[in-house]
Amino acid sequence: MTASKHDPYRLYLTEDQIPKAWYNLRADMPEKPEPMRLPNGAVATKPDIAPVFADALIDQELDDDTPYFDIPEPVLEMYKVYRPSPLCRAYNLERALDTPAKIFYKFEGNNTSGSHKLNSAIAQAYYAYAQGITNITTETGAGQWGTALAEAAAHYGLDLDIFMVKCSYEQKPFRRNIMETFDARVTPSPSDTTEVGRRILAQDPGSSGSLGTAISEAVERALHVPENRGRYQLGSVLNQVVLHQSIIGLESYEALRELGEYPDVVIGCAGGGSNLGGLIAPFMRDKLTGARPATRFIAVEPASCPSLTRGRYAYDFADTGQTCPLCKMYTLGNGFIPNPDHAGGLRYHGMSPIVSKLKHDGYLDAVAVRQTDVFAAAERFAKLETILPAPESAHAILVAMREAERCRETGEAKTILFGLTGTGYFDMVAYDKFNRGELEDHIPTDEELERGFATIPSIPGIQ
Amino acid sequence: MTASKHDPYRLYLTEDQIPKAWYNLRADMPEKPEPMRLPNGAVATKPDIAPVFADALIDQELDDDTPYFDIPEPVLEMYKVYRPSPLCRAYNLERALDTPAKIFYKFEGNNTSGSHKLNSAIAQAYYAYAQGITNITTETGAGQWGTALAEAAAHYGLDLDIFMVKCSYEQKPFRRNIMETFDARVTPSPSDTTEVGRRILAQDPGSSGSLGTAISEAVERALHVPENRGRYQLGSVLNQVVLHQSIIGLESYEALRELGEYPDVVIGCAGGGSNLGGLIAPFMRDKLTGARPATRFIAVEPASCPSLTRGRYAYDFADTGQTCPLCKMYTLGNGFIPNPDHAGGLRYHGMSPIVSKLKHDGYLDAVAVRQTDVFAAAERFAKLETILPAPESAHAILVAMREAERCRETGEAKTILFGLTGTGYFDMVAYDKFNRGELEDHIPTDEELERGFATIPSIPGIQ
Numbered sequence: 028m029t030a031s032k033h034d035p036y037r038l039y040l041t042e043d044q045i046p047k048a049w050y051n052l053r054a055d056m057p058e059k060p061e062p063m064r065l066p067n068g069a070v071a072t073k074p075d076i077a078p079v080f081a082d083a084l085i086d087q088e089l090d091d092d093t094p095y096f097d098i099p100e101p102v103l104e105m106y107k108v109y110r111p112s113p114l115c116r117a118y119n120l121e122r123a124l125d126t127p128a129k130i131f132y133k134f135e136g137n138n139t140s141g142s143h144k145l146n147s148a149i150a151q152a153y154y155a156y157a158q159g160i161t162n163i164t165t166e167t168g169a170g171q172w173g174t175a176l177a178e179a180a181a182h183y184g185l186d187l188d189i190f191m192v193k194c195s196y197e198q199k200p201f202r203r204n205i206m207e208t209f210d211a212r213v214t215p216s217p218s219d220t221t222e223v224g225r226r227i228l229a230q231d232p233g234s235s236g237s238l239g240t241a242i243s244e245a246v247e248r249a250l251h252v253p254e255n256r257g258r259y260q261l262g263s264v265l266n267q268v269v270l271h272q273s274i275i276g277l278e279s280y281e282a283l284r285e286l287g288e289y290p291d292v293v294i295g296c297a298g299g300g301s302n303l304g305g306l307i308a309p310f311m312r313d314k315l316t317g318a319r320p321a322t323r324f325i326a327v328e329p330a331s332c333p334s335l336t337r338g339r340y341a342y343d344f345a346d347t348g349q350t351c352p353l354c355k356m357y358t359l360g361n362g363f364i365p366n367p368d369h370a371g372g373l374r375y376h377g378m379s380p381i382v383s384k385l386k387h388d389g390y391l392d393a394v395a396v397r398q399t400d401v402f403a404a405a406e407r408f409a410k411l412e413t414i415l416p417a418p419e420s421a422h423a424i425l426v427a428m429r430e431a432e433r434c435r436e437t438g439e440a441k442t443i444l445f446g447l448t449g450t451g452y453f454d455m456v457a458y459d460k461f462n463r464g465e466l467e468d469h470i471p472t473d474e475e476l477e478r479g480f481a482t483i484p485s486i487p488g489i490q
Numbered sequence: 491m492t493a494s495k496h497d498p499y500r501l502y503l504t505e506d507q508i509p510k511a512w513y514n515l516r517a518d519m520p521e522k523p524e525p526m527r528l529p530n531g532a533v534a535t536k537p538d539i540a541p542v543f544a545d546a547l548i549d550q551e552l553d554d555d556t557p558y559f560d561i562p563e564p565v566l567e568m569y570k571v572y573r574p575s576p577l578c579r580a581y582n583l584e585r586a587l588d589t590p591a592k593i594f595y596k597f598e599g600n601n602t603s604g605s606h607k608l609n610s611a612i613a614q615a616y617y618a619y620a621q622g623i624t625n626i627t628t629e630t631g632a633g634q635w636g637t638a639l640a641e642a643a644a645h646y647g648l649d650l651d652i653f654m655v656k657c658s659y660e661q662k663p664f665r666r667n668i669m670e671t672f673d674a675r676v677t678p679s680p681s682d683t684t685e686v687g688r689r690i691l692a693q694d695p696g697s698s699g700s701l702g703t704a705i706s707e708a709v710e711r712a713l714h715v716p717e718n719r720g721r722y723q724l725g726s727v728l729n730q731v732v733l734h735q736s737i738i739g740l741e742s743y744e745a746l747r748e749l750g751e752y753p754d755v756v757i758g759c760a761g762g763g764s765n766l767g768g769l770i771a772p773f774m775r776d777k778l779t780g781a782r783p784a785t786r787f788i789a790v791e792p793a794s795c796p797s798l799t800r801g802r803y804a805y806d807f808a809d810t811g812q813t814c815p816l817c818k819m820y821t822l823g824n825g826f827i828p829n830p831d832h833a834g835g836l837r838y839h840g841m842s843p844i845v846s847k848l849k850h851d852g853y854l855d856a857v858a859v860r861q862t863d864v865f866a867a868a869e870r871f872a873k874l875e876t877i878l879p880a881p882e883s884a885h886a887i888l889v890a891m892r893e894a895e896r897c898r899e900t901g902e903a904k905t906i907l908f909g910l911t912g913t914g915y916f917d918m919v920a921y922d923k924f925n926r927g928e929l930e931d932h933i934p935t936d937e938e939l940e941r942g943f944a945t946i947p948s949i950p951g952i953q
Contacts, residue, residue, distance in 0.1 A: 201918035455664035
């Protein structure tokens with residue numbers, strides 16, 4: 028395959044080229060991620076988690092060996108409504124940086140959820156629907172996942188309860204409105220509608236909430252739906268979500284192949300790790316199998332919530348209420364809550380076990396960046412490339428720009444691929460703060476981190 | 491050309507297929523739109539309006555004969571950053587309506603301005619930049635045009651002053667923020683920073699503003715830039731804007747040709763008429779030249795601002811301050827201001843002279859719809875097609891749905907094309923009002939219309 032004379036600004040694959048199966052990176056990992064465990068240390072089995080997750084999703088969650096999972100026809104039909112997403116060549120950015128590097132980005136923001144989250148939301152809602160589930164529940168922070176699941180639930184006629192982190196609920200009424208427009212019920216978390224919410228409010232009546240708390244509430248709500256017809260759904264972290272998001276990487280891989288390109292560096296922002304895990308999947312396969320051993324992978328996280336760069340690799344609860352199973356992952360402790368002034372998203376205490384394992388085994392680098400630098404990169408990018416990015420996505424932009432600037436110094440014509448996960452239309456309060464010079468960085472002190480680490484449980488015989 | 495076996499959900503032309511020239515529908519109109527005139531009745535010439543508009547744009551504005559204008563290379567380069575836009579087949583909507591009709595829509599919302607406005611903004615900013623202009627000014631209502639021009643001005647390094655209708659400025663702070671993120675200066679209108687603004691405030695200190703007033707302020711500001719280096723730019727109504735927006739129709743035409751389709755009905759929302767005029771351009775050419783005489787064209791406007799269906803076809807000022815030249819158009823009178831409760835956009839008192847002439851000569855139908863029906867259609871569409879539409883765009887959706895339902899009754903398998911001009915991310919206050927049952931329709935009474943008509947000037951020897 029030779030390079031084309033001129034890469035288009037935006038390359039759209041045809042509908043026929045949308046992948047027909049998700050790729051399960053675990054199948055090609057020489058060492059598998061550690062299994063999910065129950066608080067007593069036992070490895071979680073399908074019956075253990077069947078009340079919480081839809082059956083087909085559990086099969087995907089627990090399967091470390093099957094390399095491909097067919098995308099069900101109805102899910103593929105919905106993918107066709109907004110996919111393929113474009114692979115973009117950032118010519119304007121390249122010119123402005125005066126770099127010999129080629130910069131590509133996979134843009135997932137061209138759907139109403141405004142982000143890549145819809146890829147997994149459609150899959151999860153479909154499997155629940157196909158199983159006869161009537162009610163699903165979830166949590167949302169910034170609101171991208173909640174919007175995506177609201178869209179998917181509306182499509183399959185599912186009743187949806189969303190617990191929205193209280194500070195976001197108050198700061199982002201429009202996010203709430205859009206979820207309500209798709210008929211979801213949105214409750215600020217912690218709330219007095221669940222036992223765990225009431226417990227947390229009793230301890231701290233003024234709590235502004237956290238993703239971990241909202242997860243606890245959503246799980247409890249799902250378990251209380253009569254006749255076992257409720258299930259909980261999560262927008263990141265889980266293996267199943269990384270699996271669904273592999274569509275990002277698979278399409279990127281195919282589009283680059285058409286252009287005769289292969290990335291030297293793949294960069295993604297990392298909150299729970301689903302976008303990153305999905306984007307890198309087929310490229311990481313090539314690294315793990317030895318086909319392309321030199322590719323570099325960079326996870327970019329906020330310095331205010333630095334799980335990969337300053338966290339511990341340990342079993343921890345997925346939720347603050349400590350009601351969920353435990354995952355082996357880089358974690359700041361389920362009790363860690365980033366400073367509420369942190370506007371840049373990616374606020375989860377833990378990290379996808381797949382991404383964590385790759386980092387731990389040396390296949391993936393991680394870097395933490397300051398949100399003031401992130402917003403400056405976001406605005407520069409917006410003016411050049413005409414897309415106002417989500418603050419989350421702008422973490423990847425910043426590091427891609429730094430990489431390209433390094434190429435200017437060294438003269439290397441590297442091919443850089445990064446994930447532009449979404450748009451920032453609902454983040455204007457943060458942009459406005461940045462423009463007024465009021466955005467600050469809150470880097471946790473070692474003491475603050477220690478307080479978070481203290482909430483990581485010890486499990487007899489395991490850790 | 492035979493129809494393909496399966497139309498894709500979204501058809502993207504390739505970059506090479508982006509049109510290289512805009513199409514000037516006036517060249518094929520058997521009777522031309524009436525010329526722009528000065529208040530004394532004289533036909534406006536290039537020297538008359540040269541202080542206000544960039545030279546190349548005036549050439550486009552006044553030229554009724556040249557069928558194609560080459561798109562300058564730098565404009566084409568910027569188009570490539572976000573174009574071609576997809577031609578979508580609304581399969582989900584078709585199934586839900588159980589209609590034999592095929593419904594296509596051209597979706598212009600996949601760029602950060604959130605609408606088709608960027609197509610003309612890039613062109614206008616480029617021509618000003620190429621002429622050595624340093625400062626541009628404009629008005630914005632809902633904010634789509636302001637956002638688009640802010641993006642374009644940032645790209646060409648132009649200083650941009652935006653006068654934003656005061657009620658929008660207050661209700662849509664995020665719109666303001668996004669324009670400021672692209673370095674535009676945003677002033678609520680009427681303001682005390684211009685003579686015309688002060689005059690209007692003296693008459694009505696509590697004025698919530700209007701597009702017509704904001705235009706007056708923006709023109710005055712442009713004329714006061716030293717050394718003749720300021721120009722005013724307008725996002726709709728003008729012939730030049732309809733010309734630039736022909737890119738929508740040209741791409742739609744080519745994409746439908748690839749599918750072996752031709753629309754029986756073309757539907758667009760109409761505020762100032764630029765999206766409608768651009769969408770219909772090549773199809774209307776085929777009607778005017780007799781190649782496709784049967785195609786129907788439907789302009790959809792809000793019942794609360796019904797220029798095409800209840801307005802007068804007369805010369806009127808483009809602005810409330812009566813400082814601009816006059817256009818022959820369907821108008822409610824430059825003093826007409828729709829009820830501030832009207833949330834559905836499309837609030838301009840007049841209409842593109844091209845669209846007006848086509849309507850007047852019987853080539854185009856117009857229909858006025860209620861905003862409560864519009865929002866209901868918008869939500870139904872969002873749940874089926876996963877795009878939350880701008881309220882403006884949803885006017886076209888509603889009428890396309892009605893047309894498809896009529897096909898269900900008659901059994902006709904019509905091909906329907908409508909323009910989905912943008913997304914509704916910045917309209918959540920209106921959606922929320924609708925969801926709470928608080929959105930009402932304010933249809934102007936005949937007396938209210940008469941008060942507007944009274945502001946249409948009489949011009950000796952002309953009208």
